[in-house]
Amino acid sequence: MKRCISILIIAVLAVSALTLIGCGAKDKAARANKEAAKADKKAAEADKKAAEADKKAQNATKKSYGIGDTIAFKNFEVTFYEARNKTSIKETGYEERYLRVTVTNTSKSEQTIKADSLFTLTAPNGEKISHTFSGAENALNGKIAPGETKSAEFNVEVPPGTKNIELKLSGDLTDNQPVTIHL
Secondary structure (H helix, E strand, C coil): CHHHHHHHHHHHHHHHHHHHHHHHHHHHHHHHHHHHHHHHHHHHHHHHHHHHHHHHHHHHHCCEEECCCEEECCCEEEEEEECCCCCEECCCCCEEEEEEEEEEECCCCCEEECHHHCEEEECCCCCEECEEECCCHHHHCEEECCCCEEEEEEEEEECCCCCCCEEEECCHHHCCCCEEEEC
16 A cells, blocks of 8 residues: 555656646747747848848939939938929019928937028029028928928029029038939
8 A cells, every 4th residue: 555655656746747847848938939039020120220221322322313202311311392283483584493391310319400501402504593491491490309300391493494403412411422303
C-alpha cells in the first residue's frame, strides 16, 4: 500500500511537472510572438523612414517643379496651386493670376517662416514680377508648429505677352537650395 501511495505521489508530481513545462513553452511562444510583432513594427517604421528619405533625395536632385507638385525639404513641404480657375485682364493689360501656397512643418520642432522672403517671381528675361498676398500674408509669417499647415492666396500681375513665369523658392525654407516652379 505504501508502494501504491508512493507511485501515486510520483505520478502526480510527474503530471504536475509536465504541466508546468507545457505552460513555460506557451509563455515562451507568446514572448516570441510579441518580439516578432515588435520587430515587424520596427521594420515597417524603418521602411517608412527610408521611403521619406528617398522622396527627399529625389526632391534634392529635382530643381524644377510645376503647379500642384509638393516639394519636400528638411523641415517643410511646400505646394503651389491655382487658387481660381480664371484669370483676369486689368486695364493696364496685365494678366492677373491667383495662386495659393501651402507650407507644412514636417519637423518635430516649431519653425519660423516669413512670407516676404518665401519666393520671387521672374519672367524669362529676368524681370521681376510683382505679387500681392490677398490679406492673408500674416498667415505665412511667424511660428508654425510641428505638423501644422499654413496657407495663403496671392495674386500675380503678369506683364502682357509674358509666358513661362518662374517662381523661385530660396532661403531657409528650402535648406538654401534654390528651387524653381514653372507657372
